[in-house]
Amino acid sequence: MSIPGPGYAITARVDAPAHPTSAGDLTAAVGQVGGVVTAFDVVEARTESLVVDISVNARNTEHVEEIKAAIEQLEGFSVRKVSDRTFLLHLGGKIEVRSKVNLRTRDDLSRAYTPGVARVSMAIAENPSDARRLTIKRNTVAVVTDGSAVLGLGNIGAAAAMPVMEGKAALFKQFANVDAWPVCLDTQDTEEIIRTVQLIAPGYGGINLEDIAAPRCFEIERRLRELLDIPVFHDDQHGTAVVVLGALRNALRVVGKKFSDIRVVVCGVGAAGSAIIRLLGSEQTADVVAVDVDGIVHTGREGMDDNLVSIAAQTNKDGKQGTLADALVGADVFIGVSAPNLFGEDELRTMNDDAIVFALANPDPEVDPTLAMKHAAVVATGRSDYPNQINNVLAFPGVFRGLLDAQAHDITDEMMLAAAAAIADVVAEPNPSFIVPSVFDQSVAPAVAEALRTAASKQARRGEVEAG
Numbered sequence: 001m002s003i004p005g006p007g008y009a010i011t012a013r014v015d016a017p018a019h020p021t022s023a024g025d026l027t028a029a030v031g032q033v034g035g036v037v038t039a040f041d042v043v044e045a046r047t048e049s050l051v052v053d054i055s056v057n058a059r060n061t062e063h064v065e066e067i068k069a070a071i072e073q074l075e076g077f078s079v080r081k082v083s084d085r086t087f088l089l090h091l092g093g094k095i096e097v098r099s100k101v102n103l104r105t106r107d108d109l110s111r112a113y114t115p116g117v118a119r120v121s122m123a124i125a126e127n128p129s130d131a132r133r134l135t136i137k138r139n140t141v142a143v144v145t146d147g148s149a150v151l152g153l154g155n156i157g158a159a160a161a162m163p164v165m166e167g168k169a170a171l172f173k174q175f176a177n178v179d180a181w182p183v184c185l186d187t188q189d190t191e192e193i194i195r196t197v198q199l200i201a202p203g204y205g206g207i208n209l210e211d212i213a214a215p216r217c218f219e220i221e222r223r224l225r226e227l228l229d230i231p232v233f234h235d236d237q238h239g240t241a242v243v244v245l246g247a248l249r250n251a252l253r254v255v256g257k258k259f260s261d262i263r264v265v266v267c268g269v270g271a272a273g274s275a276i277i278r279l280l281g282s283e284q285t286a287d288v289v290a291v292d293v294d295g296i297v298h299t300g301r302e303g304m305d306d307n308l309v310s311i312a313a314q315t316n317k318d319g320k321q322g323t324l325a326d327a328l329v330g331a332d333v334f335i336g337v338s339a340p341n342l343f344g345e346d347e348l349r350t351m352n353d354d355a356i357v358f359a360l361a362n363p364d365p366e367v368d369p370t371l372a373m374k375h376a377a378v379v380a381t382g383r384s385d386y387p388n389q390i391n392n393v394l395a396f397p398g399v400f401r402g403l404l405d406a407q408a409h410d411i412t413d414e415m416m417l418a419a420a421a422a423i424a425d426v427v428a429e430p431n432p433s434f435i436v437p438s439v440f441d442q443s444v445a446p447a448v449a450e451a452l453r454t455a456a457s458k459q460a461r462r463g464e465v466e467a468g
Contacts, residue, residue: 003385004034004058004059006085008057008064009057010064010067011053011056011083012067012068013051013081014051014078015049015079016052017077023052025077026040026054030056032070033063033066035067039053039055040054064082120134131202132407137203137205138205139179139205140205141205141400142197142203143180144208145161145182145185145209146187147160148216149211149214150164150211155188166182169182171393172400178400188216197220198224198228206230206400207224209235217271230409230410231408231410231411233396233403238275238395238416239392241272243392243394243420245279246419246420246423249420250424250427250430255354257332261286261332262287263333264287264289264333265291265327265335266289266335267337267342269291272360273290273335273337277311277314277315279413279416289331295321295322295323296320296323297311298316298320332351333355333356334358335360336361336367339366340366344371348372351375362382363383365381365383369381378432380436388433390436394423394437395419395448399416401445401448401449408452414458415451418451421451422447425447
């Protein structure tokens, strides 16, 4: 069962009797049905009655109704209204545009707009690279989606994806001072998406692809990287892979193992799983076994798409076949980016000693984290209510901060490995409950940005040597 959290936070305005026990009766009633009271405020006080606002974390919408009913069962209490605090947060959207310059006088206007702006436009026409210096391109990223694979909600479309993309843009600004803007496309045609992004690219210094379903996302990213002179980064793939790799570096430090000695099972071979496997290959991991809904991926399996064929060619060196349970026998590491409740204690027991389990399906992981902690040395999830939360916000703000600062034209595996190392190194002394920094650790984004700037500079110097 899920636990109450701020995602289902409500504030109930309640009429209550002016009695010394009213506050206790109200909070007790909420607690008896599993609600967590976070605030209690008296709005009005009269001789015979009170009006109070009680804020409560609930489990889901059904639980909200249980809480409301429990309050109304109290004698003399009635609920005027229930406000969903999450919906209130989203009223009118979560981001806005503000001018960076003052426009108070005619002189201000003449420089920021006509006639002075014409000189700047002509300078860019003569030297297009000046757009990175003289326009918002210097610090702006497009967050592009078609709404086909939004969070765990699936194909909900472009309009419904907007709140998520707004949130992403807010995170860019909060953690790395990057100006990002949602670009939600009302098409799921690969060619239309590619062409649209190509057309809008001049106004941006980078493209963050978001929540585009596999396997279409692979083709879109590959083609855009070929067409554009700015970095294209699919966060569902590479952001997840970077954080997972950073966390795994520290987990291996905790258990005293090396990449060259471990066998890793990756469950889920969509966008995130494919990118994780790719970066694990760059670390010279001893062996990786990929598993999808049809079982272990191997070269002899029929009916595989191009992505799975590629995965089969670079993994599973012993040619294992069978189910997820078969793959876990003798494994050192499990990384799940798939579906909830896929295995339990029996399978955990078959893994090697000092096993590492990253069960990242959200909100319900592939294995119960509490059970996993009984058998594995290190356990991580995608949830905030367990230790070691694997969260993409540890990667993408700093990644784009570094790319923009370096005026990079692309992003490479070398840069992503540098980002993973930077995330890992923020944790000076990892332990089983602390292998990744908090998402609110303000040192993470600058460290990742610096790693990206350094890697981009090295790549640029190599390019100059090769060209000259």
